[in-house]
Amino acid sequence: MGLGPQNAAYYTCKRDDRQTYSCIQCNNFSFCNDCWSQWVLHSPGTVGHDGRPHEKANAQIVQRLRQILDPKRNEHDQEKELQNDDDTTWFGVERGSSNQAILQDHGRFITLIAESHKPELGNRYPQLVSLIGQTGAGKSTLIKMPIIARYNLE
Numbered sequence: 369m370g371l372g373p374q375n376a377a378y379y380t381c382k383r384d385d386r387q388t389y390s391c392i393q394c395n396n397f398s399f400c401n402d403c404w405s406q407w408v409l410h411s412p413g414t415v416g417h418d419g420r421p422h423e424k425a426n427a428q429i430v431q432r433l434r435q436i437l438d439p440k441r442n443e444h445d446q447e448k449e450l451q452n453d454d455d456t457t458w459f460g461v462e463r464g465s466s467n468q469a470i471l472q473d474h475g476r477f478i479t480l481i482a483e484s485h486k487p488e489l490g491n492r493y494p495q496l497v498s499l500i501g502q503t504g505a506g507k508s509t510l511i512k513m514p515i516i517a518r519y520n521l522e
Contacts, residue, residue: 389424390431393417398427436513437506446504453508458498 386400393416394409404410410422441449458476461469477496484492499507 388427390427391422392425392430393420393422396430399424432517433513436509436516449508450503456508 386402388398388400389404390396390398391404391407391410394407399407399410404424408414409416415421456476457474459471459473462472464470481492499510501507
């Protein structure tokens with residue numbers, strides 16, 4: 369029996385004793401291996417809205433990424449996080465007295481290079497990646513995600 373979107377009872381696998389996978393293209397419905405292959409949208413050769421096949425994603429990883437990328441926090445908590453991140457600012461654009469944009473260099477790059485210079489490491493050539501976006505867009509979160517995952521931090 370082929371399962372499909374019209375059969376809402378099968379949107380999420382109810383088996384607790386199996387590894388489940390999320391399908392991003394199926395609105396993050398979860399499927400065990402058996403349910404995955406029975407779902408009509410996961411038939412061989414079927415592609416999603418963007419022309420790519422549906423892919424299995426570890427449901428636990430998807431859930432953790434959603435917690436990181438879309439945290440449930442109020443305005444006060446977000447303002448506190450922004451203040452805590454203030455010492456990580458490398459540069460920014462501020463407005464002068466005539467409302468003209470002025471690039472402000474906060475010295476973070478030169479400080480980082482000076483602090484990390486050790487003769488035993490030999491010549492080092494820094495590389496820089498810039499993330500630019502509106503306040504609260506998730507720039508710091510993107511940097512924190514691999515650190516959190518690597519060291520199992522909460």
